[in-house]
Amino acid sequence: MPVMTDFDLRDLPQRELADGEVRIANRWLSVDPYMRGRMNDVKSYVPPFQLDAPMDGGAVGEVIESKAADLPVGTRVQHMAGWRDEAIVPAKGVNKLPDIDLPEQAFLGALGLTGMTAWFGLLAVAEAKAGDTVFVSAAAGAVGSVVVQIAKAKGMTVIGSAGGAEKVEWVRSLGADHVIDYKGDVPLVKALGAAALDGIDVYFDNVGGDHLDAALAHANQGARFAICGMIDGYNASQPTSLRYLMRVIAARIRIQGFIVSDFMGRIAEFQQGMGEIVAGGNFQREETVVEGLENMPDAFLGLFSGQNKGKMLVKL
Amino acid sequence: MPVMTDFDLRDLPQRELADGEVRIANRWLSVDPYMRGRMNDVKSYVPPFQLDAPMDGGAVGEVIESKAADLPVGTRVQHMAGWRDEAIVPAKGVNKLPDIDLPEQAFLGALGLTGMTAWFGLLAVAEAKAGDTVFVSAAAGAVGSVVVQIAKAKGMTVIGSAGGAEKVEWVRSLGADHVIDYKGDVPLVKALGAAALDGIDVYFDNVGGDHLDAALAHANQGARFAICGMIDGYNASQPTSLRYLMRVIAARIRIQGFIVSDFMGRIAEFQQGMGEIVAGGNFQREETVVEGLENMPDAFLGLFSGQNKGKMLVKL
Numbered sequence: 001m002p003v004m005t006d007f008d009l010r011d012l013p014q015r016e017l018a019d020g021e022v023r024i025a026n027r028w029l030s031v032d033p034y035m036r037g038r039m040n041d042v043k044s045y046v047p048p049f050q051l052d053a054p055m056d057g058g059a060v061g062e063v064i065e066s067k068a069a070d071l072p073v074g075t076r077v078q079h080m081a082g083w084r085d086e087a088i089v090p091a092k093g094v095n096k097l098p099d100i101d102l103p104e105q106a107f108l109g110a111l112g113l114t115g116m117t118a119w120f121g122l123l124a125v126a127e128a129k130a131g132d133t134v135f136v137s138a139a140a141g142a143v144g145s146v147v148v149q150i151a152k153a154k155g156m157t158v159i160g161s162a163g164g165a166e167k168v169e170w171v172r173s174l175g176a177d178h179v180i181d182y183k184g185d186v187p188l189v190k191a192l193g194a195a196a197l198d199g200i201d202v203y204f205d206n207v208g209g210d211h212l213d214a215a216l217a218h219a220n221q222g223a224r225f226a227i228c229g230m231i232d233g234y235n236a237s238q239p240t241s242l243r244y245l246m247r248v249i250a251a252r253i254r255i256q257g258f259i260v261s262d263f264m265g266r267i268a269e270f271q272q273g274m275g276e277i278v279a280g281g282n283f284q285r286e287e288t289v290v291e292g293l294e295n296m297p298d299a300f301l302g303l304f305s306g307q308n309k310g311k312m313l314v315k316l
Numbered sequence: 317m318p319v320m321t322d323f324d325l326r327d328l329p330q331r332e333l334a335d336g337e338v339r340i341a342n343r344w345l346s347v348d349p350y351m352r353g354r355m356n357d358v359k360s361y362v363p364p365f366q367l368d369a370p371m372d373g374g375a376v377g378e379v380i381e382s383k384a385a386d387l388p389v390g391t392r393v394q395h396m397a398g399w400r401d402e403a404i405v406p407a408k409g410v411n412k413l414p415d416i417d418l419p420e421q422a423f424l425g426a427l428g429l430t431g432m433t434a435w436f437g438l439l440a441v442a443e444a445k446a447g448d449t450v451f452v453s454a455a456a457g458a459v460g461s462v463v464v465q466i467a468k469a470k471g472m473t474v475i476g477s478a479g480g481a482e483k484v485e486w487v488r489s490l491g492a493d494h495v496i497d498y499k500g501d502v503p504l505v506k507a508l509g510a511a512a513l514d515g516i517d518v519y520f521d522n523v524g525g526d527h528l529d530a531a532l533a534h535a536n537q538g539a540r541f542a543i544c545g546m547i548d549g550y551n552a553s554q555p556t557s558l559r560y561l562m563r564v565i566a567a568r569i570r571i572q573g574f575i576v577s578d579f580m581g582r583i584a585e586f587q588q589g590m591g592e593i594v595a596g597g598n599f600q601r602e603e604t605v606v607e608g609l610e611n612m613p614d615a616f617l618g619l620f621s622g623q624n625k626g627k628m629l630v631k632l
Contacts, residue, residue, distance in 0.1 A: 037566070208561070208562070227564050229565065233561070234562075239529075239558055240557070240559075240561045241555040242555055242556045242557075245524070245546070245555075246524070246556075248543050249543055249544070249574070250353070250573070250575070251573065252572070252574055252575065253571075253572075254570065254572045255571040256568070256569075256570045256571075257564035257565040257566070257567065257568050257570075258568055259565065259568065
C-alpha cells in the first residue's frame with residue numbers, strides 16, 4: 001500500500017507554449033484504481049510512473065492560453081495530464097467536451113473512460129444480454145455503479161456487492177435485484193449462492209480474490225467473466241487463493257481480462273448507447289469529491305479502503 | 317486421493333440381451349484423469365459415479381453376441397461401458413471401429429476422445445495458429461503428447477513440461493522445441509521464462525496450480541489459455557494459489573475451460589485433420605499398458621503420480 005510520503009507536491013517552472021500546444025487550467029482530476037498498477041516498475045499496458053516526474057491521469061479543464069487554432073481560450077476540454085493544477089498539452093492530446101447538459105466532471109465518469117469501461121466490459125467482453133444474471137463486484141464503485149445501471153437498462157438480473165449498509169442501499173436504488181454486503185457476517189460464497197439461486201451467467205470483476213472465487217463457485221454453464229480490476233490484489237503481496245477454480249472446466253467458464261483502451265475504435269457506439277440511457281432520465285451519477293490538489297494522494301489511497309461511492313474525483 | 321479400498325471387483329449376474337443390444341468382450345479400457353471428477357458427489361457435466369454400481373469409461377472390444385442387425389458377432393467397436401470385462405450396450409451407444417491400419421486401442425487415444433481433446437482444445441478453444449508459441453503442461457501425458465504433435469504439424473513453437481529425464485527426452489523426440497522438467501531444481505516460473513524468451517501465446521493446461529501460474533507470468537498480450545484439466549487439483553483440499561493472476565488484465569488473457577463433448581458435432585473435422593497428421597508417418601503414439609481388470613484401480617491412481625507416458629490403458 002502506498003503511503004503519503006511516497007507523494008510530493010512540487011512547483012514546476014513555467015514555460016512558453018510551442019506551436020500547437022494549449023495551456024489548461026484543470027478543474028477536475030480523475031482518481032482511479034488502475035493508477036496503482038503504474039506505480040510498479042514493470043512492463044504493462046501503460047508505462048510505469050517515473051520517480052520525481054509528475055504523475056498523470058484523466059482531467060477536465062479549461063484552455064487558458066492557446067497556440068492551437070481550433071482550441072481557443074475558454075474551451076472546456078478533457079485530457080490525460082492530470083495530477084496537477086495546470087498542464088501544457090498538444091492539441092492532439094485534447095478532446096473538446098461535447099455540448100451536453102451535464103456537469104463537466106461527468107466526462108471523467110459515466111460519459112468518459114469510466115463509463116466506457118463499464119459498457120464494453122459488460123456488453124463486449126462478457127457478451128451480457130437480456131435475461132442474463134450478472135454479478136458485479138464493487139457495485140458502488142465508479143465502474144460498478146455504471147455496470148449495474150447499464151445491465152438493468154438492458155433487461156438483465158443484477159446482483160451487486162458493496163461494503164456497508166449505506167452503499168448497499170445505494171446500489172439497490174440503482175436498480176440492482178440483490179445486493180450483498182461483503183462486510184457482513186455471511187461468507188461471500190454463501191451470500192452469492194443465496195442471491196443467485198439459478199447461478200450467474202456473467203461476472204464483472206472489479207475486486208478479484210474472494211469475489212472471483214464466489215463467482216467461480218456459482219457460475220452457470222458457459223458463464224463469461226470480464227476482468228476489469230482486482231483491487232484486492234493491487235497492494236497485496238500474498239497470492240490469490242481460489243477454491244473453485246476447477247469449475248472453469250466443467251462449467252466451460254470464459255475469463256477474459258480487458259483494458260478500456262482496446263475499445264477506443266468503438267467510442268461512437270458507447271456515446272450513442274450511453275447517451276440514450278442517460279437521456280432516459282433514470283440514470284444516477286454519484287461522485288465522491290475531494291477538494292484541493294494537495295489532497296489527491298488522500299483521495300487515491302481512499303480507493304483501496306472503499307472510501308468512495310461512485311466516481312472518486314478531486315476538484316481544484 | 318482415492319485408495320485401493322475404495323474399489324471392489326465384483327461378479328455381476330448375467331442376463332439375456334434385449335432387442336437392439338449387443339454383448340461386448342472388452343479388450344482395452346481407457347484410464348483418464350477426468351474420472352476422478354466423477355467420484356465427487358457434485359453436479360457436473362457428467363453425472364457422478366454411483367456407490368455400489370459399476371463405473372464406466374471408454375472401451376474397445378468385440379461383439380460376442382448380438383441382437384442388433386448392423387453389429388454382427390465379431391464387429392470391433394468402441395463404447396463407453398468400460399471398467400468391466402464384458403458389457404451389454406444398446407446399438408446406439410456403440411461405434412464401429414473404422415477399417416484403418418492402426419492398433420484398435422488407438423481409438424481410445426490419439427484417434428479417439430483423447431486426440432479430439434487435444435485437437436479442439438488447441439485449435440478451437442485456444443485458437444492456436446502457425447507462428448504461435450504454445451506451452452503444454454503434462455506434455456508426456458495422453459492429451460499433452462498429442463497437443464505437442466498437432467502444434468508442431470501446424471507450424472507452432474512448442475514448450476512442453478514433463479516430470480523426469482525420460483519423459484523430457486520423449487517429449488523432445490515428439491518435436492517440442494523446449495522441454496521443462498517440472499521435477500527439476502529450477503522453479504517452474506523461472507524455467508518457463510528461460511524457455512519462452514518472447515513469452516507464450518497459448519497455454520494448454522492439463523495441470524493447473526504452479527503450471528497455470530507460470531503461464532500467467534509469461535503470457536503475451538492476447539494470450540489464450542485452454543483449460544483441459546487440472547490434475548494438481550483433483551485430489552487437493554487446498555485452494556489454488558496464483559501469484560500472477562492479475563496479469564489477465566494487463567495482458568488481456570483469455571482463460572477458457574472446455575470439455576471435448578462440446579465438439580462432438582465437429583468430429584469429421586477432427587478425423588480428417590488428425591488422419592492427415594497420422595498418415596504423414598511421423599506421428600508417435602505411446603501407451604502405458606497395465607494388464608488385467610483387477611489392476612485398473614492401480615492404473616487409475618498411477619495417473620496422479622505421473623506413472624504414465626502417453627495414454628494409460630488397461631488390456632484385458
